[in-house]
Amino acid sequence: MADILSPLPGIFYRKPGPDKAPYVNEGDHVDVGQTVGMVEVMKQFTEVRSDAAGTIDHFHIEDGGTVNPGEAIATVSEG
């Protein structure tokens, strides 16, 4: 298990745009460096990427939720 941490405070989005599909869903496979969402702060959107390869087990932050630096956004089951 590995947590994907937010490097930033701000608002977390799971989709690249309001009408778009989520970057990934629970149960999906992710690769190292794959974008799983983005954080908005200071009018900038920063992509959050996975440091691990595996399956997204669970999102801890909902779409539109607030995150703090170092907070776990999602957990990945490695392998």
Place this chain on the structure above:
Amino acid sequence: MAFEILEPGLATTVQDRGRFGYYNVGIPQGGAMDALSAEMANALAGNTPAEAVLECTYMGPRFRTDDAAVIAVTGAPVDVKVNGGARGEWSRLELDAGDEVSFGILRGGTRFYIAVRGGIDVPVVLGSRSTYGLGGIGGLGGRPLRAGDLVPVGNGAAPDGSEPPQEIDPGLRPVFEKEVSVRVMPGLYDHRLTARGMETLLGATWTLTPVADRTGLRYSGPEVEWEPRQQPFGAGSDPSNIVDAGYAVGSIQIPGGKEPIVLHRDAVSGGGYAMVATVISADMDLLARSAPGTKTRFRSVSMDEALAARAHQRSLRARLWGSGD
């Protein structure tokens, strides 16, 4: 020599003590938002207080130096890494040519500072090297750093006379707290609030929102009550509107009576919102250190108290530079 920027961080800018004397034509003072932390970084690097440093917001850069360098990192608590190995903040760090510097995830606060002996050597614009992003002047191209930038570093002559400090005494370092009390002076437009409105401003606990940058910081909390009046010609229709006036750095406006905004060092110089109180100069750094979510109370002080706080801060700085008070 230069630092090659491999990753720029979120909003890394060149800042010095600021660009004074042009607010009347709309160009703000700018400068490091947490001025004391920036000054301490310069002291450690063996600079004067005037050299330009890098201000890093939330997410720091990753960079490589092309020559040996003396640097120091101060401000918000963050892991400093040189070639992947852990190093400390608040102390002098020696780099070799080719060394790579990177940072971990912030553990509190918002901004940290990187000083390098010789200073960041970008051109001086209107008396300052500070980046004013909204105006596109100063710093490196008038903008935050980008990947691939070569950030010029000045010739780092060893400081003359006294040896610079190896580290900043823990008792002198600024603290980065989740709850802060910020001193304000009511005015210039405090008469626009009812007595109850002013009680709300000074009595409530305000929470810093993520809507906070070099221009200003927005807080959430209760709604304040305005004195009813017929809005004068030239003022907008909302009771928080006034006929346009000059804004003081640190002034607090409350558009619509909700979510006060404190203007910081890159703020516009005027507009049409009533400034109900103004943060004293000695406490401007406190705002710059606050992370979103920080519980903030505004405490009213007199002009004498504000001036005493300013004098106290000057004497602390004088001690940092070894010149007593």
